[in-house]
Amino acid sequence: MTLYDLVAPAIEARCEPRYRIAGIRAADPLGADATVAAVPAMNRDADIPALTVALRTLVPDHDRTASLSVVDALAAVRDLGLLLGSLKRHGVEPLAAVPEALPVLQELARRTDMVPRDTVHHYTTWNPLGDRQRMYTGEQMEGHLQNAVRMVFPALVAALGTCDELAGLEPYDPRFADALDRTGQHVQAMVDSIDFTVAQVSPEFFARGLRPYFEEIDVAGRDYLGPAAAQVPLWLVDLTLWQSDRSSPEYDAFLDESVLYSLPSWRAFHAAHRGSTSAVSKLSAAISWESTPRLPPVLAASAVSAARVLRILKTFRARHIGIARKAYSDELRLYDAGSGGAPIALLRSVLDLTRDNETLVRHANVRMHAPVPASVPASTSGPASRASAPAPLREKRLTP
Numbered sequence: 001m002t003l004y005d006l007v008a009p010a011i012e013a014r015c016e017p018r019y020r021i022a023g024i025r026a027a028d029p030l031g032a033d034a035t036v037a038a039v040p041a042m043n044r045d046a047d048i049p050a051l052t053v054a055l056r057t058l059v060p061d062h063d064r065t066a067s068l069s070v071v072d073a074l075a076a077v078r079d080l081g082l083l084l085g086s087l088k089r090h091g092v093e094p095l096a097a098v099p100e101a102l103p104v105l106q107e108l109a110r111r112t113d114m115v116p117r118d119t120v121h122h123y124t125t126w127n128p129l130g131d132r133q134r135m136y137t138g139e140q141m142e143g144h145l146q147n148a149v150r151m152v153f154p155a156l157v158a159a160l161g162t163c164d165e166l167a168g169l170e171p172y173d174p175r176f177a178d179a180l181d182r183t184g185q186h187v188q189a190m191v192d193s194i195d196f197t198v199a200q201v202s203p204e205f206f207a208r209g210l211r212p213y214f215e216e217i218d219v220a221g222r223d224y225l226g227p228a229a230a231q232v233p234l235w236l237v238d239l240t241l242w243q244s245d246r247s248s249p250e251y252d253a254f255l256d257e258s259v260l261y262s263l264p265s266w267r268a269f270h271a272a273h274r275g276s277t278s279a280v281s282k283l284s285a286a287i288s289w290e291s292t293p294r295l296p297p298v299l300a301a302s303a304v305s306a307a308r309v310l311r312i313l314k315t316f317r318a319r320h321i322g323i324a325r326k327a328y329s330d331e332l333r334l335y336d337a338g339s340g341g342a343p344i345a346l347l348r349s350v351l352d353l354t355r356d357n358e359t360l361v362r363h364a365n366v367r368m369h370a371p372v373p374a375s376v377p378a379s380t381s382g383p384a385s386r387a388s389a390p391a392p393l394r395e396k397r398l399t400p
């Protein structure tokens with residue numbers, strides 16, 4: 001037995017197959033490349049018989065299903081999923097039309113430890129690029145939306161690591177601000193993504209051309225949502241920053257549903273951190289205990305870094321709600337709720353919560369502890385004007 005033989009199982013156990021993106025994209029375990037390439041044309045023609053035959057043809061038998069690795073199983077769900085969403089778009093409940101797909105989806109869910117249908121990760125991150133790209137419509141805007149989600153996956157995986165560090169730190173520790181700063185760098189990808197989306201995807205195309213493919217399907221009597229961008233796990237960052245103990249019942253309910261569609265390690269992260277003391281609560285408690293006019297520099301730095309990340313989250317959400325409102329306006333919308341199962345009102349309330357937490361941290365630092373500069377006239381030295389007065393703590397800018 002070599003040293004490698006001893007170490008390899010431990011490496012394999014630590015290595016997350018769901019992060020083997022190139023391998024999953026390259027995999028074609030059902031020999032589906034040619035069939036899925038024809039799906040946009042079948043959808044254009046609303047050719048339900050062809051879509052039904054295509055799904056039936058792709059469904060593997062029991063032995064084949066049981067032999068798939070996790071990487072292959074994820075690719076198999078991706079390809080079956082394209083047909084599930086396509087049939088549903090044309091009004092057909094896919095597992096009623098092709099019942100032999102049900103045990104296969106259930107077995108693939110067991111093997112991958114995920115829901116028994118495709119998620120946003122199957123549709124975007126695990127979807128091949130170029131000629132082999134799986135699409136419902138084949139339209140360029142669909143490809144842009146897929147790319148918008150693809151570009152945030154690595155950043156959010158990295159943010160999971162920095163948030164995990166953050167959860168174990170206190171605001172008096174210089175590593176607290178450092179973990180927040182690195183989280184902020186990762187989360188910036190969400191802003192870039194939504195800017196790209198707004199520039200490249202029209203609300204009309206989303207509302208009329210794409211949204212119908214993301215409807216829920218019935219799997220053994222239970223509805224499962226389609227591969228919605230709302231499943232992008234930004235909540236991983238919210239959770240540690242503020243959501244664990246400063247949320248609302250609506251956002252909690254939305255997350256409880258969204259978490260089901262995420263990767264096993266992220267669900268474990270959610271279970272470990274839900275209900276714990278968030279970074280904002282730790283900061284707020286630490287600041288309120290300080291009695292000196294100025295915060296200790298390390299605490300001030302923690303507050304500035306927290307405000308900066310919250311501001312990036314707020315920027316994403318403010319721009320995101322703009323396009324979401326247009327796509328779900330009275331003139332355009334075909335559905336009342338988003339493809340993630342929630343209405344626009346949820347986006348408004350999550351944006352408000354993000355903003356409230358940012359304001360809390362920013363004001364706790366700047367307004368309550370910054371000295372009033374001598375040049376400010378006495379008549380304008382009340383709390384409101386202090387908030388906007390230049391102060392030493394603001395030298396480190398809050399804007400990204």
Ligand code: HEM
Nearest residue numbers: 148149193197206229230232234324327338339340341342
């Ligand atoms: C045309 C483009 C888009 C529209 C119309 C849209 C619409 C919506 C709607 C209506 C919701 C509410 C929940 C639900 O879907 O049921 C939502 C949630 C969400 N969407 Fe989008 N979305 C778009 C693009 C994106 C993109 C590109 C991303 C990220 C890369 C994204 C990330 C999210 C996230 C993280 C949520 C959960 C709520 C939050 O964290 O604020 N969306 N979206």
